[in-house]
Every structure is written in structure tokens, then in C-alpha cells.
Amino acid sequence: MTRRIAASLALSVIAMLLLATLADAATQQTTIQLSVAAAEKAEQGYAIAVRVRTADGKPVNEATISFYEPVDLFGARQMSLGTTTTDGQGQGIFLYLPAQLGSHQIIARFAGRDQAAKAEATTTFDADVAAAVYQPETVPLSGFSQVVTVAVGVIVLAVWAVIAFALVSTARGVRRGARDLGTKGDLA
Amino acid sequence: MAGPVSRRQLLIGGGLGASAVVAAAAGMSPIRFEAAAESQHVHDEKPRQWAMVIDLRKCDGCKKCTEACQTEHELPQSFEWIKVFQVQDKQGRMYNMPRPCFQCENAPCLKVCPVAATFRVKDGVVLVDQDKCIGCRMCMAACPYGARYFNYNEPPAPTHPFQMKATPEHPVPQQKGTVGKCMFCVHRTAEGQLPACVEACGMEAIWLGDLVEDVATNGHETVRLSQFLKDNDAFRYKEDLGTAPRVYYIAGHGQLLDA
């Protein structure tokens, strides 16, 4: 009786070990094919296409691929661009409109899962389409304000001129009048 | 009998006035409608437009950002260039809101300064030249965010033996009788370092970004700035005043604190 139990136990252990090795053997190497092409519509920028397959050629579907771009912002960093999920054929598209023209390096990363190891691919492309350059908000009515300011400045100067005129002309008139002779104001 | 001024007198006055205008205009001191200047510090070669993102889902109100800023710039205790507010929202929840200077693109403080001591540099940061500031505090009245601080007293004694001359980019030490404020640590960003508050934040809630390259980092993660703002419905504080702030908030009430 105990021999039978021992035998089934041994068999289950061997079976589990076999399954484990089988499962291990099932996690295959993954490859990501990465290519960049112009998107259908120009304002969408570029279509980054990925094709994820295992070493034996089987497509990896429902795989989440994360995209990064190396940047130099207070040190070398990797800017996350977004993700896409592969379809039944292991393919996915990520639309990317770069902020700037010029050379861009894209890293596609697959975190890995059962039966598919993690993987990474890199490509570089030259962008001649980019998002509009950031424009700080222009202050409204700035031209008009300048005109108003100049006009006020002219008025201020005119006022000073009038004050000076009032003072100077009165002074001169009084001084000139002091030399007059034979006017009504003279007393006999 | 006193009477009104005659037409002839007005014409004479006007003529004299016009000639006075021409004469004065020739000798007018250079007037600037907007104060903007080249900054003297060294940029990396890229054209930057700095912005900040503050994630209110993550701020725990520890005020390490405030302390780091005060240490970095040798400020007195009353100077909270980045100030953490405890706010209660309409649903009765308390949350924390750090407020640096928003470096507004349409800054009221810049418009009202009589001597252009407050000016903007190419990368969008608003600086204060404490060698020019006359201490009228009109900017403090005009700032709708209370982000400016006046040196009523002598600032604290310097903590380091080597006293560098203060510049608008590195206003250390502060000058008595003038106004100071957060300037996005341009003295640090020029050397490739993150601002003191961004580095000090233990919750990684403060991000510094560049609107031109469209990237932002909090020192740990790096994101595409415009996408980050869009995905998280970022907003700007008191935006309807038309100030166009450079600091974006991700709405929250500390819900990611335990995450």
C-alpha cells in the first residue's frame, strides 16, 4: 500500500518537474522589428511600426510595447513617449509627432511575459515634420497700448509746455508793462 | 474781470507745446515698453522655455521643497518662494498645493515695475535685479499669487565663507529693501542641475519641463510634457486672470500618497 503512495508521489513530483522544464523551455526569445515611416496624414507625424515575434516565428499578440526617446535633460534620461498593444499578427503602430526636427532615436521595449522574454529594439530616423514650435502667449493689444502710451506722453509734454508758457508769458508781460508810460494804471 | 482763455491763447500755447514735444522727444531717455533682457548666465545651447508641473495627487505637505529653497538661497524663514498651501476643496477634502512663482507669460509684476528691475529672460523665467529694485513693492500688490517677498530686514548671515556677488540669476545673498522671488533656480539649471525644490521633493511630485523640446522630468521619470499635461487634465491656477502661468497642476487631493 505505502509503496503505491510513494510511487504516485514520485510520479507527481517528476511530472511537476517535467512541466516546469517544459514551461521554461516555452519562454522563448522575442524579437522586435522596429521601423519608422511617415504617417498617413502629415499632421500625425510618423508611424512607428513594431512587429513582435518569438524566436520560432510565432507572433506575440496583446503585447504592450513602450516607446522611449533618449533626452539630455539634467543628465541622460529616457523620455517615455507612450505605448501600443500588438494585434493578432504581433504588429502595432504608434503615432509620433516629434517636437523638433532632426534626428530622433526611438527605443521600443517589451517587458516580457509568459512564453516571451523581454526585448528591446532601437532605431533612428530623421524627422522633417515636427509639431509647431512653442510660442509663448502674446500679450493682447500690445501694439495699441504702445500707441496710447506715446499719445499720453505727448500730452504730458504739451502740458508742461503750457505751464511754462503761462509762467513765462505772464512774467514777460508784467515786466514789459512795468516800462509802460501813460497808461490807465498810472496815478497822477 | 476774470474770464475764460481766448482761442488765440490756446493756439499759442498749443504751438509752443508742440515745439516743446519735438525738442523733448529728441532728448528723451530710452523708454522700454516691455522689460526683457538677455540673461547673463550660460545656457546649454538649446533654446529652452521652462515650465513646471506639480502633481497634487502626490504632494504630502512635507515642505521639504520650501526648506531646500530657503537653504539654497539663504532666505529668512518668512520667505517661502515655493509655499505649500493647505487647501480644502468643495468636497471637504484637504490637500496640499505647492506654489512657486508661476513665471507668467503675461506677468502683472513685470508690467508695473517702474524701473524694469523685474524682467524676463529668453527662457521665459522672470528675474529680479536687486541692484535696480527701488523697493516700491508695486509688484507685490500686483501679483495675484502672492509669490513675491520683500526684504524688510537684512537677510540671514551667509552660511558659506566665499561670498559671490549676487546676480539676478543667482540672487544670493538677498538685498535689504528689495523684492525677491522664485526664479526656477536658473543658476542651477545653467549648470545642468534640477531646481532645489524638484530635487528635494520626496514624493516626486514636482517636475521641471521644457516647452520647446516638449519634455519634463522630476529627477526619476521623464515624460513628454504636452502628452503628460493632456493625459492628466493639467490646469493652471487662476488662469482666467490672463496671466498665462508656466506652472501646471495635475488636479488631485493626495490620492497617490499611498500608492
Added chain:
Amino acid sequence: MDRLTRERYVERAVWPIGRGDRNFWLSVAVLSAAVLAGLYAWIYQLRNGLGVTGLNQKVSWGFYIINCVFFIGISYGGAMTSAILRLTNAKWRAPLTRIAEATAVAALVVGAVYPIIDLGRPDRFLTIPLYAQVGSPIVWDLVAISTYILASFVFLYLPLIPDFPVALAALGDRSKFLGPLYRLLSLGWRGTLGQEKALRRGVGIMAVLIIPLAVSVHSVLALLFAVTARGGWHSTIFAPLFVLAAMLSGVAAVILVVGALRKVYGLQEFITAKHFRYLSYLLVALGVGYLYFMVSEYVTEGYLLESTTTPVLEAIFTGAYAPAFWAFSVGGLVFPLILAVAPGRFPIGRACLASVLVVAGMWLKRFLIVVPGMAEPIMPWDWGRYSPTWVEITITIGSAAAIPLILIVFFRFFPVMSVHEMDEVEGVEERARPLLVPGFAGGGDD
């Protein structure tokens, strides 16, 4: 006006000149002591910085800005009584214009110093014209106030020209220095037709010009507040509100100063109850106008109850600033206006009491504009607080004392009533004006 009355008029107008009696020196001593105390406080502040005031990071404007607006407002009495009454040909203004114009200059000079006292770096004050940013309300202030000071001095000086011979006659041979000075400043006035015409034209131009200038100064002071986004400040009616407030406090100040100097210099014969009654009408008209502006503002704000303005309204109607607000509205506005205009006895006394209340009330109103506007929570924080220190209070008292000091010293040298204007108004023919004095500017007798 008969010759005897005119002689008495001239006599009273020049009575204070050269009269250094005990009352005069006592007043000078007391007022000077107050002014010196104020100067000491200012020097103390210059040496130690603005930290010696009660100002803080939330309430960064306080007594000094309040006083600037207040004293410049007081100066509007000159524009009102002298300029507007001249242009409307109100004859009763004649004995008052000199006092009003002198008060205006004194108050203006005192008020114009306050922005400098308020600066954190007053040593850099003169850099403002160098770097002037034309978009800044502070620069507008500088331009408007300096232009108005210039105009006020000219407006005081021009009608004074014909009075210099009168003053000289009164001083007689008592002063060696002043004689040549008066002769110089009188520009050789003899009352000839040409001179009268020149003077009339100059004074006419200034009378017309000083009114829009006065309007511009207080409008610009109002814009200092109104261009910010603070509740209670960002109001479209601020500029006219400030101008009307200034005119109101200016007329009240003129009533006070005229009332005081009338007693001190014995001018009762020429400044009568009639003058006070007319000034009271002016006071009440301006006061009612100001009330109207206030109502317009508070109803507009109080109806919609926007989040920026509501905290301020609550504070002044029912909150921390309510006692000050109601003291001003009732005790400083409604009650004195009724007091001034009600028929009955003691018109002069009532007018003066009403004016004291109005002047004090208008200071309080400026306080109620500046301090709640600064203290209000513009961010999610508590209300700010402000309590002035001895420095601010002493400077305030010193500056207030400077105005009567300037006036009594001024009238020691210049006639307290404008003789020439009285002649003009009374239609005294040039012929009959015995203003020539022996040995003065060539000729005449009597």
C-alpha cells in the same frame, strides 16, 4: 467796495506779515517739535530699513501709501476753490483763494514726499527717470505729481505777483533781505493795463489747466490700485472715486484752514458765515456725489458676489473692518453732511465740525481701501494683519504738523488774502487802486 473797507481789507490781509508775536513763535515751536519728531522717525527708518514698520509680506502697503493719497487729496481744495470758483465767476471766493492755494501747495509737498518714505531703497529714487518704464503706474504717479506740483506753485505765484507791493508796504523797512526779494518776485508790478492783461491771461490758463491736472493726479493714484487683480481694488470706478474723494477732503480741509486762520488772523469782517455756507454747499454736493459713487460700487460688487470681492465686502460691512467702515460712512460722511447743510444756528461752527469729521473720515476711508485690499486672502491662506508701529505713527503726526507750520510761516511773508483778486471781483477800477508805494518801481503817490 468803498475805500475805507478796502483799506481795512488790505490791513487785515497783511496783518500777519512780519508779526512775530508770542503766539506765532509758540505755534512754530510746537509744530516744529512734531515735525522734527517725524524726521527723527524717518531717519531711524532709513538706517534700519522698512522692517521697523508694521508692514509684512501680506500687507506690504500701509500708512505711507494711505497718507500719500490722503495729503494729496487735501491739496485739491486749491483746485476746487481757487480754480473752479474762478472759472464759474463766483465772487465770494476772493478772500479764500490765497489760503486755499497755499494749503494746496503745503499739502501737496507733504503728500509727495510719502512715496519716497515708502520706498525700500529711497537712495535709488532718482534712478526712476533714468529707467522709467512707461507702463508702470508708479511712473505715471511720478509724472503726474511732479507736473501738478509745478502747476500748483505757478498757480500760487501768479496771483501773488500783484500782492508783493502790498506785502512790501506792510513790512516797511523791517526786513533788508525781503525787500529786494519782493521787488524781484513782483516783476515790476504797477497795475498797468498791459500787466493786468498779461496776469489775467496767465492765471486764466492755469485755472483751466489745473483742473484736468488735478483729475489726472488722483486718477493715477487710483490706478495704482485699480490695475491689480485684488478684490475691492480692481474696480472701474476707482479713478473717478478717488478724484471725488480728493475734492471732498480738499474742500473740507479748506473750510478747516479758513476757519482757523480767520480766527487767528482776525479776518471775520471779510470771511463771513456766507462763505462757510457756500463752502458747505460745495462740501455737501461733493459728499453726496461721493456717496453715490460708493453706492454704485458696493451694489455692483455686492450683487454678483464674485469670489474675489466678497471677502472684502464681508470684512468691511460686518467683519473686522466694520467698525471703521461704519464710523466713516455714518460719522465721517452722512452725519457731517447733514450737519453742514442743515439750516440753523452756528453755521461756521457746524461747517468746521463737519469738516473735521469729513477729513478724519476720508483718512479712514483711504485706510479701508488700502489695508483690506492688501490683507485679503488672494491665495488659500488667512487674512493678513497690519498694525502700524511708532515709526509710522510719528511720521504721520510730523507730516500733519508740517502743513500748518508751512502755512503760518508762509503767511508771515505773504498776504493771507489776495488783495488783487478782491479788487478784481469787486470791480475796483485800476485807477482807484492805491497799491503803489513810495520808492517802489517808479512813481505814483498816495
